[in-house]
Amino acid sequence: MAYSDKVVDHFNNPRNMGSFKKDEEGVGTGMVGAPECGDVMKLQIKVQNDTIVDAKFKTFGCGSAIASSSLATEWLKGKTIEEAQKIKNTDIVQELNLPPVKIHCSVLAEDAIKAALADYQKKADGVLADAK
Amino acid sequence: MKLPIFLDNHSTTPMDPRVLDTMLPYFVEKFGNAASRNHAFGWAAEEAVEQARKQIAKLIKADPKEIVFTSGATESDNLAIKGVLEMYKEKGDHIITSSTEHRAVLDTVKSLEGKGKAAVTYLPVDKFGMVNPEDVRKAITEKTILISIMLANNEIGTINPVKEIGKIAKEKGILFHCDATQGVGKIPVDVQDMGIDLMSFSAHKMYGPKGVGALYVRKKNPRVRIAAQMDGGGHERGMRSGTLPVPLIVGFGKACELCEQEMAKDTVRLIAMRDRLEASIMKALEESYLNGHPTNRLPGNLNISFAYVEGESLLMGMKDIALSSGSACTSATLEPSYVLRALGVGTELAHSSIRFGLGRFNQDDEIDYTIKKVIEIVTKLREMSPLYEMAKEGVDLKSVQWAAH
Ligand SMILES: Cc1ncc(COP(=O)(O)O)c(C=O)c1O
Ligand code: FES
Numbered sequence: 447m448a449y450s451d452k453v454v455d456h457f458n459n460p461r462n463m464g465s466f467k468k469d470e471e472g473v474g475t476g477m478v479g480a481p482e483c484g485d486v487m488k489l490q491i492k493v494q495n496d497t498i499v500d501a502k503f504k505t506f507g508c509g510s511a512i513a514s515s516s517l518a519t520e521w522l523k524g525k526t527i528e529e530a531q532k533i534k535n536t537d538i539v540q541e542l543n544l545p546p547v548k549i550h551c552s553v554l555a556e557d558a559i560k561a562a563l564a565d566y567q568k569k570a571d572g573v574l575a576d577a578k
Numbered sequence: 579m580k581l582p583i584f585l586d587n588h589s590t591t592p593m594d595p596r597v598l599d600t601m602l603p604y605f606v607e608k609f610g611n612a613a614s615r616n617h618a619f620g621w622a623a624e625e626a627v628e629q630a631r632k633q634i635a636k637l638i639k640a641d642p643k644e645i646v647f648t649s650g651a652t653e654s655d656n657l658a659i660k661g662v663l664e665m666y667k668e669k670g671d672h673i674i675t676s677s678t679e680h681r682a683v684l685d686t687v688k689s690l691e692g693k694g695k696a697a698v699t700y701l702p703v704d705k706f707g708m709v710n711p712e713d714v715r716k717a718i719t720e721k722t723i724l725i726s727i728m729l730a731n732n733e734i735g736t737i738n739p740v741k742e743i744g745k746i747a748k749e750k751g752i753l754f755h756c757d758a759t760q761g762v763g764k765i766p767v768d769v770q771d772m773g774i775d776l777m778s779f780s781a782h783k784m785y786g787p788k789g790v791g792a793l794y795v796r797k798k799n800p801r802v803r804i805a806a807q808m809d810g811g812g813h814e815r816g817m818r819s820g821t822l823p824v825p826l827i828v829g830f831g832k833a834c835e836l837c838e839q840e841m842a843k844d845t846v847r848l849i850a851m852r853d854r855l856e857a858s859i860m861k862a863l864e865e866s867y868l869n870g871h872p873t874n875r876l877p878g879n880l881n882i883s884f885a886y887v888e889g890e891s892l893l894m895g896m897k898d899i900a901l902s903s904g905s906a907c908t909s910a911t912l913e914p915s916y917v918l919r920a921l922g923v924g925t926e927l928a929h930s931s932i933r934f935g936l937g938r939f940n941q942d943d944e945i946d947y948t949i950k951k952v953i954e955i956v957t958k959l960r961e962m963s964p965l966y967e968m969a970k971e972g973v974d975l976k977s978v979q980w981a982a983h
Binding site: 449454457460462463465476478479480482483484485486487488504505506507508509511512547557561 | 822849886887888890891894895905906907908912914924925928929957962963964965966967980981
């Protein structure tokens with residue numbers, strides 16, 4: 447199967463590859479997938495004043511999965527939490543020109559975004575609760 | 579050195595230029611139908627076919643009359659299994675095969691099973707991918723009419739104890755079919771010594787043309803009979819109708835002759851290159867695991883799983899090397915390799931496997947390049963892998979609750 451140029455570009459030059467410390471303030475971590483399924487995605491966001499100031503990923507999976515998560519980090523940066531919630535897997539499919547068999551890789555990226563946001567929210571709520 | 583490099587010689591092989599040379603006259607000049615008995619065009623074609631039949635038979639120690647031409651090993655497997663079942667159905671309907679056979683065998687027996695025409699036993703293999711002959715013996719019932727076990731596996735290269743299985747088949751009076759597609763031309767094959775009654779193989783896996791193969795059908799001790807699966811002009815002694823593709827058959831014959839002459843030389847070269855590839859990769863990359871048998875394996879085969887990285891991404895990172903992977907992401911079914919699963923290789927490692935298939939035309943500098951590329955890409959993708967990171971942090975990946983999707 448031929449890959450789109452954008453997938454190849456993200457694969458060869460992944461954006462924002464790496465990790466934040468999970469317990470760092472303002473960091474939300476989402477880890478989705480399973481090794482048995484052949485794909486695991488870790489996506490992290492760093493939030494300040496409700497805005498995502500930085501994002502990082504690490505992915506075990508095919509080229510399309512790596513590209514989807516790389517693209518997701520690019521898109522997340524600078525977005526507010528609310529805006530980030532609106533990123534859809536179909537946007538990723540469109541941007542990367544993913545063929546039907548690779549749609550689940552983009553679903554995984556959306557799941558990872560949601561999981562990272564939820565983790566951030568949970569931590570933020572925890573901090574608030576502690577403060578009270 | 580030219581890029582891309584072809585290291586996928588189990589899928590097919592490039593044709594030897596010497597094979598092409600022998601084929602060329604049979605397209606335009608000597609185009610006759612080998613079944614035309616009444617003129618010189620037909621005689622020339624028939625002579626060429628008979629010459630090829632001899633070359634092919636010689637390689638596997640058979641009689642030329644025992645060679646039935648087909649379109650390839652898929653057809654040979656179908657013809658052998660369906661042909662025997664139909665011919666001997668009064669005797670029984672039980673077939674013994676193994677879980678790591680090629681799909682040309684597995685899907686054939688499954689389809690027969692599904693239609694209620696056969697009862698099938700799928701033997702397990704050991705962790706190296708080998709069938710235990712004693713398992714074959716134990717699986718035999720009074721209804722067993724066919725044992726179908728492959729010679730060498732197309733993914734892991736493991737060579738089965740075919741001779742022992744042949745002996746048991748003979749002892750019990752059961753026909754033995756062997757899918758030897760990956761073995762013929764690469765390792766010595768002797769249908770007498772191995773006790774094989776029917777054997778499938780294909781020209782394009784041994785530097786011959788695509789679209790032609792053969793089924794060996796034993797003529798004596800015992801005389802094996804099969805029911806034709808295609809009706810027509812009764813070619814190939816009634817077993818396989820259809821005008822013979824003379825140029826392809828001529829090429830097939832030449833390919834067999836070359837394999838016979840060059841097997842010893844090719845084997846030494848291939849083993850040296852393969853072992854160097856294996857040793858260099860394994861030394862440089864921790865947690866890489868060999869799949870298949872450490873020694874009892876095809877000379878050109880190497881199958882390795884690289885923990886924490888997924889196979890399709892590995893292939894993508896080595897675009898200028900043609901390889902294949904057992905990863906689900908590369909398969910249409912999104913299931914990882916059933917062969918690796920049958921050896922007990924964990925699903926994660928099955929996703930991480932790469933098959934290197936070396937052949938006659940590979941050169942040392944291509945191996946050097948491949949070693950370098952593999953080490954580079956595995957290292958790069960491990961840096962990118964959350965699993966590798968966790969493992970480095972000491973997390974036991976098996977203990978993690980994964981959010982499976
Ligand atoms: C073991 C085995 N059997 C059968 C086949 C099918 O061969 P063909 O392509 O000639 O139909 C192959 C080729 O992939 C094979 O490796
Ligand atoms: S991770 Fe398997 S297809 Fe993308």
